[in-house]
Amino acid sequence: MSKILVGLKRVVDANVRVRVKPDGSGIVTDGVKMSINPFDEIALEEALRIKEKGGASEIVVASIGPAETQQQLRTGLAMGADRAILVQTDTAPEPLAAARIFLKLIEKEDPAIVLFGKQGIDDDNNQTGQMLAALWNRPQATFASKIELDGTRARVTREVDAGLETIEVDLPAVFTADLRLNEPRYVKLPEIMKAKKKPLDTLALADLGVDTTPQFRTLKYEPPAAREKGTMVKDVAELVNALKTKGLL
Amino acid sequence: MAKILIVAEHAGGKLNQATAKCVTCAAQIEGAQIDVAVFARDAAQLAAEAAALAGVTRVLRVENAANAEPLAAVLAPQVAELAKGYTHVFGPSTTFGKDLMPRVAALLGVGQLSDIMVVESPWRFRRPVYAGNAVVTVEAPEDRILVATVRTASFSAAPQRESGQAPAPVESASVSVELPTHTRFVERSAPTTGRPDLQTATRVVSGGRALGSAENFQMVHRLADKLGAAVGASRAAVDAGYAPNDLQVGQTGKIIAPELYIAIGISGAIQHLTGIKDAGTIVAINKDPEAPIFEVADIGLVGDLFTILPELEKAIGA
Numbered sequence: 388m389s390k391i392l393v394g395l396k397r398v399v400d401a402n403v404r405v406r407v408k409p410d411g412s413g414i415v416t417d418g419v420k421m422s423i424n425p426f427d428e429i430a431l432e433e434a435l436r437i438k439e440k441g442g443a444s445e446i447v448v449a450s451i452g453p454a455e456t457q458q459q460l461r462t463g464l465a466m467g468a469d470r471a472i473l474v475q476t477d478t479a480p481e482p483l484a485a486a487r488i489f490l491k492l493i494e495k496e497d498p499a500i501v502l503f504g505k506q507g508i509d510d511d512n513n514q515t516g517q518m519l520a521a522l523w524n525r526p527q528a529t530f531a532s533k534i535e536l537d538g539t540r541a542r543v544t545r546e547v548d549a550g551l552e553t554i555e556v557d558l559p560a561v562f563t564a565d566l567r568l569n570e571p572r573y574v575k576l577p578e579i580m581k582a583k584k585k586p587l588d589t590l591a592l593a594d595l596g597v598d599t600t601p602q603f604r605t606l607k608y609e610p611p612a613a614r615e616k617g618t619m620v621k622d623v624a625e626l627v628n629a630l631k632t633k634g635l636l
Numbered sequence: 637m638a639k640i641l642i643v644a645e646h647a648g649g650k651l652n653q654a655t656a657k658c659v660t661c662a663a664q665i666e667g668a669q670i671d672v673a674v675f676a677r678d679a680a681q682l683a684a685e686a687a688a689l690a691g692v693t694r695v696l697r698v699e700n701a702a703n704a705e706p707l708a709a710v711l712a713p714q715v716a717e718l719a720k721g722y723t724h725v726f727g728p729s730t731t732f733g734k735d736l737m738p739r740v741a742a743l744l745g746v747g748q749l750s751d752i753m754v755v756e757s758p759w760r761f762r763r764p765v766y767a768g769n770a771v772v773t774v775e776a777p778e779d780r781i782l783v784a785t786v787r788t789a790s791f792s793a794a795p796q797r798e799s800g801q802a803p804a805p806v807e808s809a810s811v812s813v814e815l816p817t818h819t820r821f822v823e824r825s826a827p828t829t830g831r832p833d834l835q836t837a838t839r840v841v842s843g844g845r846a847l848g849s850a851e852n853f854q855m856v857h858r859l860a861d862k863l864g865a866a867v868g869a870s871r872a873a874v875d876a877g878y879a880p881n882d883l884q885v886g887q888t889g890k891i892i893a894p895e896l897y898i899a900i901g902i903s904g905a906i907q908h909l910t911g912i913k914d915a916g917t918i919v920a921i922n923k924d925p926e927a928p929i930f931e932v933a934d935i936g937l938v939g940d941l942f943t944i945l946p947e948l949e950k951a952i953g954a
């Protein structure tokens with residue numbers, strides 16, 4: 388039976404109002420809530436559902452990040468994953484390096500399905516799954532909103548600009564989850580206790596023999612340009628007038 | 637000198653406007669040679685469209701029955717092969733480009749820069765991160781091909797060449813690479829017709845969770861029709877089934893830049909706002925005066941949409 392590998396990235400929680408540090412060196416992360424990237428939670432939920440329907444035997448969650456990422460992996464285990472792998476590093480790898488690291492994990496784990504989120508809500512890159520599929524020389528089905536497995540193949544509905552697109556891919560393959568693939572379950576307390584006993588292996592990035600030298604240099608962070616303060620109108624007539632004044636009606 | 641390859645996006649036998657926006661972005665790199673590659677089963681018509689765009693140096697037709705549908709796994713090895721000899725390879729930051737370009741980059745063994753919003757130099761760009769809460773200036777190495785996607789809302793479409801100016805030369809390019817058969821196109825939902833396209837419309841009317849039902853959401857459609865506008869929706873409205881997914885505006889939907897954006901019953905979560913930051917005028921209608929949408933709105937009206945919309949329709953007239 389087959390294995391599913393799920394990528395869980397540790398990111399600033401989606402509800403945090405992100406602020407740029409005054410010196411422009413990054414964003415404020417001190418004391419800020421960190422979570423599993425929301426798309427990755429959806430990816431994991433999908434893996435759990437596949438396993439619950441008998442479509443997989445084991446779910447391995449993996450993350451590349453600092454030691455604290457254990458928290459997010461434990462949450463993944465509490466959601467129902469069987470095993471976790473942390474590739475520990477204090478410097479966040481660029482997507483290509485992350486894909487190379489995941490390729491190493493694939494060589495070890497031999498999964499039939501790799502499930503990622505479509506994008507990390509930190510850098511909004513939307514790259515790692517596609518890059519991994521390329522390096523692995525396997526199919527990719529990005530922006531998935533429905534995954535139907537059929538033996539050695541999968542039919543995936545994708546959310547594209549034009550609406551919905553369906554493709555068929557041979558397994559093994561990489562899928563990236565979109566928002567409407569499913570709604571992730573809540574973790575219950577007993578599961579959090581159980582998760583503490585599940586295996587979580589830590590690998591040192593240096594031991595994997597992957598080139599993670601960054602290619603890009605981030606020179607500075609800035610807050611986005613603010614929009615000018617607008618005006619409030621009190622009724623529809625004023626609204627219509629305001630639009631006419633601006634030449635929009 | 638910069639030699640830029642742009643991967644054209646097209647559908648239904650027409651070039652997507654995103655391609656012309658990539659041309660504008662590329663043209664901001666001084667002295668750049670700009671080639672547009674059209675991958676299709678039959679690219680004659682599309683190539684002619686691309687050749688008519690101002691700023692384009694050359695158009696490459698890459699024709700193959702396997703290119704009938706835009707499958708990233710099939711296109712990527714061809715783009716990667718064609719990319720050799722170029723300094724930059726650009727694609728639009730649409731679902732097409734986001735799917736394809738990272739695969740191209742990985743095949744070339746290089747990283748990718750997502751969502752170029754400002755060109756500062758041939759190797760220095762600005763792009764949004766954290767749902768647009770921050771903008772970073774990034775420098776790419778000069779010694780390898782730069783693969784990037786272009787944030788289409790940040791650039792206007794390149795105009796047609798001036799009358800009298802000859803179209804760019806069109807050449808057939810053959811790429812001899814093995815194409816995978818592990819990925820197959822099945823179907824695509826029929827495009828919603830009749831209304832302006834959300835990504836290119838100059839006016840957009842969007843509805844949120846407050847509409848309450850697919851039936852009520854028709855009010856948004858009616859107002860849009862009166863204004864000749866495209867219809868958009870918040871994620872909550874799409875999740876609830878009031879509107880199809882291709883109407884979602886925001887971080888994970890469409891990033892748009894219409895002249896007029898009217899948000900009805902939308903709270904203005906950061907993930908939504910990031911999709912409309914480049915709009916000319918934002919109008920917000922919301923019953924909660926504290927709703928964050930009013931922080932970005934140019935014109936705000938506090939009130940119940942169910943009384944405001946009928947009044948507004950009447951006031952606008954036929």
Ligand SMILES: Cc1cc2nc3c(=O)[nH]c(=O)nc-3n(C[C@H](O)[C@H](O)[C@H](O)COP(=O)(O)OP(=O)(O)OC[C@H]3O[C@@H](n4cnc5c(N)ncnc54)[C@H](O)[C@@H]3O)c2cc1C
Nearest residue numbers: 844845846870871872886887888889901902903923924941
């Ligand atoms: C990873 C991630 C990605 C996301 N991506 C997107 C995205 O791309 N696009 C997006 O839109 N969202 C996105 N979201 C969701 C986003 O955070 C919000 O949940 C969503 O935008 C809320 O939609 P809404 O404003 O319609 O609903 P609500 O937040 O529920 O707001 C409804 C509003 O309607 C008002 N209202 C209620 N009744 C009336 C009435 N009768 N008349 C007038 N006003 C009324 C209320 O005051 C309220 O402000 C994302 C979230 C996450 C975590």
Ligand SMILES: Nc1ncnc2c1ncn2[C@@H]1O[C@H](COP(=O)(O)O)[C@@H](O)[C@H]1O
Nearest residue numbers: 394395451503504506507512513514515
């Ligand atoms: N450091 C990481 N650890 C675990 N998963 C990751 C990491 N980086 C990227 N991923 C996966 O790749 C997806 C896309 O990320 P990105 O390309 O950064 O937008 C994420 O949703 C994750 O599933």
